[in-house]
Amino acid sequence: MLRCQRPWRYLPCYQQRTFSTRTRVLQQAQAAAVSANGRIKIKGLNETADHDDETLRQIFDSHHVWSAWSNKKTLVPRTGLFQNHYLKNPSGFQQFASITLARCQKIVAKVLAASTANNYQDVPRDLDRLSDSLCRVLDLCDFVRSTHPDPRFGEAADEAYQMLFEYMNVLNTTPGLDKQLKIAWADPSVAALWGEEEKSVAQILLKDFSKSAIDLPEDKRRRFVSLSSEINRLGGTFVTDIGPAKSTLVLNSSRTHGMNPNLLARISDRWGRAHLPTAGDIPTAALRTIHDEATRKEIYIAGRTSAPDQIALLETLMQQRADLARLCGYQSYAEMSTNDKMAKTPEAISSFLTTLSHRNNATINDEIRGLTMQKTADAGEKTTGFCAWDKEYYRSRRASQMLSKARRPDFISAYFSLGTVxxxxxxLFTCLYGVRFVPQETRPGETWNPDIRRLDVIDETEGHIATVYCDLFARAGKNPNPAHFTLRCSREITPLEIAEAAQASPEVEPIIAANDGMPTSGSPTTGVLHQLPVIALICDFSTPSSPHGPTLLSFHDVQTLFHEMGHAIHSILGRTSLQVVSGTRCATDFAELPSVLMEHFAADATVLSLFARHWETDVPLPYEMVAERLAVDRKGQGMDTEHQILLALLDQAYHSPLAASPDFDSTKIFHDVYARYSSLPEPPETTAQGFFGHLVEYGGTYYSYLFDRAIAGKVWHDVFNSGKDNGAIARENGEVFRQEVLKWGGSRDGWRCVSGVLGDASLAEGGAEAMKEVGKWGVRD
Known part of the structure; x- marks a missing residue:
């Protein structure tokens, strides 16, 4: 099955980060890194790079510098979005899609006509080029239709998307391509001529074709298409309709003691009754502050009780997925969705989750014991024990007691201006990988908003290797969710493609025509021409309130930005010759490893010494401020990990053979899972499964985030020495991670990457025992 890139969105898993580095480590690192004039010294930066480094900060932090910088482009000729020479106006999307469709049809004809060993040798690369051609349109148009503020561009992008998506679906349900690939794979004389990437692409495509019911009779293929469409519709409706059955609770003022008076005033009527919404930030604040336990219980239950229609919709969705899996010859949807992942089987996932749960028990028991003592001290003998609705209240009280009362909550943000981060x-990337960000002026028409900053990624030996468009500021109508989009993947462009482009578009320079005007680079070491990855990085940071001040980030914002940059560096350094396996195009349960690992770097003392300085005084960040924040977060790590384990177990249960039963009851399963694995009893009237929106996108694979957190913690400890002795900025450590993980994209089995980076041969083949071993590592944040 031909498929295109998915956006990698930041998944708030409530996992907190815990580190034990002492303040003196930061002070020592700062003393070693700062020269007499106060400038940070980074190994590998020459005078030009030093200038780019300073410009990088200024274009994000200074309104005046950015205005001067961005106004330079007014006299430059207009280009298309992302430099794509077709996309100078909305009508260009149709031209882009039509030319791409014609290109795809030629490639398909070539594959279908293959009849000799020489022909079949080309099949994996031809199918990879076919995938790349489709994704050039689909990935870019999917982004534009959901992001571009001009509805004309959005509508044109959607039309182009639908045109190519329909064509891709036809290809995925037409047996010819699959048949030719199977012939090539079955011929040892052909397969022996393939490199590792070609073999990986062939295996991936064969598995994907089988998932699209390609081997089934025509009537069953039609049933597959019908079920897939219905599942897509039900999933969209489920996510859209998420919300509590009861939207508001009306509370007498006597029941709201402890709430912020200003917040309470916003939701109170003239008789003093509070009309408390049951979803959003307000009920969360209420659970953290209201003193009355009975009121907290009522808010908790209301916020975890879905409408009956939502539960019915969920159960229909799960049953349809079960039908689809059985149609394709699988016992369950979880089996179908995980057979090409690192986990391979639902049984291995269960082994990982139950082992991780056992590993987490001691931590969470200690946490609950401490909170119970706090509640008992409040209530004395009247206490009913520690309950689920007490968690946020007593955790919030403990945090306020631990944090320094002398500091404002936003005090740490003064050290994290956006440009500085x-x-x-x-x-950091210069230290670890020898790559850096260089700001580049954009031409008119190149971006979708004047606030977009373009950064070219420069490798110290390969030169320009990627382009990143940073859309980091909040604005009306913008999706607030942080995300990383690969709009074009890395891939080799062959001389044949350049010759074909020259013939098709003689008026355009051949290399430009071969990549639609988007960036390319010839390797100085190999001479190979690459289409460069083009990435869009989306965040929703507030613009500065004053034109003279920068945007200041919270510590959570810094972690979010580091997380998204983890995906970006995977796309940047995963420079494979074939597109199907480039960058983040890897198994779902491996793709979060680089991004989760980056969250460890975000709180490391030595890494922070590279940049964290007060935006006005230039004074270095006192690390005890970070340590204090992390110490508070560590107190809730066990509960937060358990919460994610419960959701992952629920995801597995809903996508197990249970969903095929005519009496499938999602509420009963929900309470069974919580009764068996939760440390805090769940009230029997709740139906919180109706809020589990990630069931739609992660069906059967929600365990992935916990799995990658466990691996990332192990890599941080074993490879980067938990940051000790400058381990977080040592080039030799970065090279190990680059050579064993990042450079492969998805062309190497994830277990071999983990085995290689950790130096543990026992993990190379994966399997249930390897999954169990990862569970034993625990989540070491």
């Missing part, structure tokens, strides 16, 4: 990311 971007500068820090570039410096």
């Amino acid at each position: 971007m500068q820090g990311l570039s410096r």
Whole structure:
């Protein structure tokens, strides 16, 4: 099955980060890194790079510098979005799609006509080029239709998307391509001529074709298409309709003691009754502050009780997925969705989750014991024991007691201006991988909003290797969810493609025509021409309130930005010759490893010493401020990990053979899972499964985030020495991670990457025992 890139969105898993580095480590690192004039010294930066480093900070932090920088482009000729020379106006999308369709049809004809060993040798690369051609349109148009503020561009992008998506679906349900690939795979004389990437692409496509019911009779293929469409519709409706059965609770003022008076005033009527919404930030704040336990219980239950129609919709969706899996010869949807992942089987996932749960028990028991003592001290003998609705209240009280009362909550943000953090990311990547961000002026028409900053990624030996468009500021109508989009993947462009492009578009320079005007680069070491990855990085940071001040980030914002840059660096350094396996195009349960690992770097003392300085005074960040924040977060790590384990177990149960039963009851399963694995009893009237929106996108694979957190913690400890002795910025450590993980994209089995980076041969083949071993590592944040 031909498929295109998915956006990698930040998944708030409530996992907190815990580190034990002492303040003196930061002070020592700062003393070693700062020269007499106060400038940070980064190994590998020459005078030009030093200038780019300073410009990088200024274009994000200074309104005046950005205005001067962005106004330079007014006299430059207009280009298309992302430099794509077709996309100078909305009508260009149709031209882009039509030319791409014609290109795809030629490739399909070539594959279907293959009849000799020489012909079949080309099949994996031809199918990869076919995938790349489709994704050039689909990935870019999917982004534009959901992001571009001009509805004309959005509508044109949607039309182009639908045109190519329909064509791709026809290809995925037409047996010819699959048949030719099977012939090539079955001929040892052909397969022996393939490199590792070609073999990986062939295996991936064969598995994907089988998932699209390609081997089934025509009537069953039609049933497959019908079920797939219905599942897609039900999933969209489920996510859209998420919300509590009861939207508001009316509370007498006597029941709201402890709430912020200003917040309470916003939701109170003239008789003093509070009309408390049951979804959003307000009920969360209420659970953290209201003193009355009975009121907290009522808010908790209301916020975890879905409408009956939502539960019915969920059960229909799960049953349809079960039908689809059985149609394709699988016992369950979980089996179908995981057979090409690192986990391979639902049984291995269960082994991982139950082992992880056992590993987490001691931590969560200690946490609940401490909170119970706090509640008992409040209530004395009247206490009913520690309950689910007490968690947020007593955790919030404990945090306020631990944090320094002398500091404002936003005090740490003064050390994290957006430009400073971007500068820090570039410096970190220079230390670890020899790559840095260089700001580039954009031409008119190249971006979808005037606030977009373009950064070219420069490798110290390969030169320009990627382009990143940073859309980091909040604005009306913008999706607030942080995300990383690969709009074009890395891939080799062959001389044959350049010759074909020259013939098709003689008026355009051949290399430009071969990549639609988007960036390319010839390797100085190999001479190979690459289409460069083009990435869009989306966040929703507030614009500064004053034109003279920068955007200041919370520590959570810094972690989010580091997380998204983890995906980006995977796309940047996963420079494979074939598109199907480039960058983040890897198994779902492996794709979060680089991004989760980056969250460890975000709180490391030595890494912070590279950039964290007060935006006005230039004074370095006192690390005890970060340590204090992390100490508070560590107190809730066990509960937060358990919460994610419960959701992952629920995801597995809903996508197990249970969903095929005519009496499938999602509420009963929900309470069975919680009764068996939760440390805090769940009230029997709740139906919180109706809020589990990630069931739609992650069906059967929600365990992935916990799995990658466990691996990332192990890599941080074993490879980067938990940051000790400058381990977080040592090039030799970065090279190990680059050579064993990042450079492969998805062309190497994830277990071999983990085995290689950790130096543990016992993990190379994966399997249930390897999954269990990862569970034993625990979540070491």
